Amino acid sequence: MLLEQANDGYKPLTPVPTTAYNGTLIKGALTPHRTAYRMDFHDALAEDIRNCAARLLAEDVGPVDITAQLIPESQVSRARVISREPAILCGVAWVDELFRRLDPRVALTWHAADGDRIEPDQPFLELEGAARSLLTGERAALNLLQTLSATATRTRHFVDQLEGTGVQLLDTRKTLPGLRVAQKYAVACGGGTNHRIGLYDAFLIKENHITACGSIEAAVKEARSIARDLTVEVEVENFDELEQALAAEADMIMLDNFSLDDMRTAVERVAGRVKLEASGNVDESTLKAIASTGVHFISSGALTKDVKAIDLSMRVIEVQEDNRT
Numbered sequence: 001m002l003l004e005q006a007n008d009g010y011k012p013l014t015p016v017p018t019t020a021y022n023g024t025l026i027k028g029a030l031t032p033h034r035t036a037y038r039m040d041f042h043d044a045l046a047e048d049i050r051n052c053a054a055r056l057l058a059e060d061v062g063p064v065d066i067t068a069q070l071i072p073e074s075q076v077s078r079a080r081v082i083s084r085e086p087a088i089l090c091g092v093a094w095v096d097e098l099f100r101r102l103d104p105r106v107a108l109t110w111h112a113a114d115g116d117r118i119e120p121d122q123p124f125l126e127l128e129g130a131a132r133s134l135l136t137g138e139r140a141a142l143n144l145l146q147t148l149s150a151t152a153t154r155t156r157h158f159v160d161q162l163e164g165t166g167v168q169l170l171d172t173r174k175t176l177p178g179l180r181v182a183q184k185y186a187v188a189c190g191g192g193t194n195h196r197i198g199l200y201d202a203f204l205i206k207e208n209h210i211t212a213c214g215s216i217e218a219a220v221k222e223a224r225s226i227a228r229d230l231t232v233e234v235e236v237e238n239f240d241e242l243e244q245a246l247a248a249e250a251d252m253i254m255l256d257n258f259s260l261d262d263m264r265t266a267v268e269r270v271a272g273r274v275k276l277e278a279s280g281n282v283d284e285s286t287l288k289a290i291a292s293t294g295v296h297f298i299s300s301g302a303l304t305k306d307v308k309a310i311d312l313s314m315r316v317i318e319v320q321e322d323n324r325t
Contacts, residue, residue, distance in 0.1 A: 041181075041197065048181040053097040055178070056140040061102075068132040077131040078318040080123040081142070083149075084311040088156045089124060090114050090186040091148040095141045103133035115152070115189040131319065142312050147179065148186040150307040155190025158303065161284055165291040167298055170195040170277065174301030183304045195299060202231040204254070210234075216241060220248035233277070242266055246273065254279050254299070260289055267294035 089112045099106045106129030111122075118124045127134055158169050171187040171194055173180070184194050196202040203223040205216070213219035216234055223232045233252040234245040239262075245253045246269075255266055257280035270276060277297040278290050290298050 041184075041194075044181050044197070045185060049093050049097050052094055052144070052178070052182060053101055056098060056144060057102060057137075060140045061136055065132070065136040068136050071131045071135070072321075073130070073132065074321055075131040076129065076320050077134050077316045078126065078128045079134050079138075079314050079316045081125040081127075081145075081312060081314045082121050082123050083118050084120055084313060086120060086153075087118050087149045087310045088152040088190050089116050089118050089145075089149055090152040090189045091145040091182075094144050094148070094182065095125070098141055098144070099127070099129075099133070099137050102137045103130055105129050106133050106137075117156075127314075131316070134314075134316070138314050142314060144182075146309040146312045147176070147307065148182055148189075149310045149312075151183050151186035151304055152190035153310060154307055155187045155192040155303050157284060158287060158300065159191035161287040162291055162298070165288070167291040167295065168193045169303075170297050170299035171303050172299055172301040173198065174305040176304065176307075187303055190303075192303060193297075196231075202233065203227075204233045204235065205250075206235045207237065210241075216244040216250075217248045220245075220250055235279075239266070239269070242269065246270065250274060252277060255295065256280050260293055263290065263293035263295060 092110055092114050096108060099108060106127060109126045109128075110124065111126070112118050112124040116124075155169070155171075162169055169192045171184060171192055173196070175183045180198065184197060188194060196204065205213075205219045205223065209219055210216055213222060216236075220232055220234065223230070231251045233254060234241075234248070234250040235254040235256050236242045236245050237256050242253065242255075252275045253270070254277045255263055258266060258278065263276075263278055267276060275296045276294075277299055278293070278295045279299045282290065282298055282300040283302060287298065
């Protein structure tokens with residue numbers, strides 16, 4: 001992701017990851033969304049970078065970093081950030097914005113970009129500036145980097161399992177609180193594809209919606225009346241519901257917790273009339289088997305909700321007095 005610095009933060013520029021949200025749920029698969037319901041992902045991303053950086057500093061620094069006061073105000077330091085394990089990097093713009101807000105004089109030099117693979121002990125970021133500022137921003141920056149990089153890394157592991165199958169890997173709304181947009185971006189950096197960003201940009205009619213509306217047909221009909229050009233996806237749990245969703249002319253059907261044999265049968269029955277998404281009991285050990293059934297998409301909440309933070313470390317490598325004027 002190329003970024004430009006502005007007075008109010010960072011604005012994403014092209015090129016962006018090819019799987020990033022682009023006004024459709026899934027690139028090349030679903031219909032464009034009505035403008036009134038659509039949040040441009042670039043705008044959402046720029047806003048999230050600003051807000052997230054401010055939020056992280058507020059919760060960690062509070063009124064003052066009292067431990068940093070032990071260090072002379074004039075002291076300047078250089079520091080390096082490394083990973084202790086292989087990872088896919090994600091979160092560059094958020095860290096840039098965090099230090100811009102904390103102390104604009106801190107210089108950051110990145111040796112890797114979002115989506116790049118980093119190896120153990122490889123210095124991928126160097127910082128130079130007031131020692132107080134480096135240490136004050138350290139934990140907030142690492143917390144975000146390790147979470148977004150973990151999301152991108154887990155996604156890449158899943159995507160690698162699907163290589164050559166033609167099946168697209170989708171994320172879900174099962175994101176960590178407050179990190180929806182950031183984790184969606186991380187999924188794209190890992191090679192995954194963004195499903196809907198939130199509740200506003202597509203219909204996903206699930207069991208409780210069907211119960212409340214009375215039937216799949218009624219739910220789909222009502223969705224069309226509300227926003228005709230938004231994608232309508234229906235979650236089904238059995239073949240009877242599958243036939244109802246087909247009859248209602250849903251744009252996409254989610255097969256919820258279907259067995260492998262039932263997925264194959266569903267693919268045969270649908271015969272290419274709509275796109276099929278497999279969901280439930282998805283992990284790295286089941287991906288290839290699910291892909292072999294003929295579904296178009298596999299979605300997994302594990303990409304964002306079950307991530308294990310990447311082990312990152314920042315070390316001060318040089319200390320000197322500030323001779324800058």
